[in-house]
Amino acid sequence: MSDLKRLSDALQKGDVKTVNALTTQALRTGFSPQQILNEGLIAGMDVIGVRFKANEIFLPEVLVVARAMHVGLNILKPKLVETGAKPVAKVLLGTVKADLHDIGKNLVGMMLQGAGFEVIDLGIDVPYARFVDAVKSNNAQIIAMSALLSTTMPHMRATIEAIHKAGLANKVRILVGGAPVTQRYADEIGAHGFAPDAASAVDKARELVGAF
């Protein structure tokens, strides 16, 4: 088995120790950090995403994998910066104003990171202006926002309106999700994408980056 395949497997098992050892070893062997990221960590996270979506594995198991992924990412990050490797895209992430539910948001963030996106997590209960300012100051290509309550959904529309008002509508693609959110609501409020779950959010984000 190739070294990077072994890394991917260790990641899928959430084996922190082995991920640590194999990531370090792969760098020493001469693999580029980008290749380790793509063929080791991202490859492993892709499998996890598919299995999670298919209900073969469950949320706590994904969290164990996430812990291992962060160990690998932390080793690679400085090397990626040194080699000037670019993230797939920058994503601003947050739950909308008045919404405090962050399980889904965190899961999406983790999956996106695992897929090579740079994720700037604005947290929960994010006011419209924070999204707008963050687009300006971070030059992000995607906003991914969630609302878990039907009562906080209207803040998605208002956030999108604020983005338009700030003249940033052509600069950024907007991805929405959360239990009560539907494709129809996403279309209605002018979001560019809707994802019903975390794995789909990654697919959708990749699609939106391609659309630039």
Add this chain to the structure above:
Amino acid sequence: MNVSNITIIGERINSSRKPIARAIEEKNTAFIRDETRKQLQAGAHFIDVNAGAFAEKEWPNLKWVIETVMAAGDAPLCIDSSDPEVVREALAICGGSAMVNSISAEKERFSSLLPIIREYDCKVVALCLDDEGIPSEPDGKIGVGSRLVNNLVKNGIKPTNIYVDPLVMAVSTDKRSGVVALQTIEEIHKRFSGVHIVCGLSNISFGLPVRKLMNRTFLVMAMAAGLDAVIFDPLDKQMMANLITATTLLGLDEYCKDYIAAYRNNKLET
């Protein structure tokens, strides 16, 4: 038949469920009427009504739901909205027998809903949540819940009209979520006599397989800690059987009447 000592709030008429959203859109009176009657027959004391998924069009849709449910039976309603204007309009139709779901210790929400609750002298679900968010430790939850109860009572709300909701979190993302909820229930129960404690049963199992098993097990544990009201689907036979049995085991079922009646009505065979 009805279980006497646990308040059951039937959760089925919620617009986040697709068949319900469709029925509301199509103004399918028969469908909502059936949903109402089935829940009442299964033992619901309150019928929760929610049209929040229609976001900006919540009120016209909720109004239709309320009128339809009221025409279908005479059970009190549980108005499931956090928009004070919607709550006010709803109470104007169904009056003081209703329950409002829900108020919280968030300043704006508290001050806008309080006068409405007081005016109609209705029951209210009180969430352990303030402007800082949902506390993750039992001490924080108990603190927020206690302050909220005290503030409500100080402002003229009867303790027996208050239903504290500890806001149960998923055990899949924090292994202590179950314990935190149970400790909160126990302490609120101990501190405030007459005040009710309510919760939903599905959050606890989020992200895990065989959720109904976990929900049922949690219900029994929560009842042992002092939970005396519950928001769930009363058509879930197994859940209902567990609820009835737990009521009996907690000494709330005189001469085991509810348990035996449930047996005779084939409610214990799951």
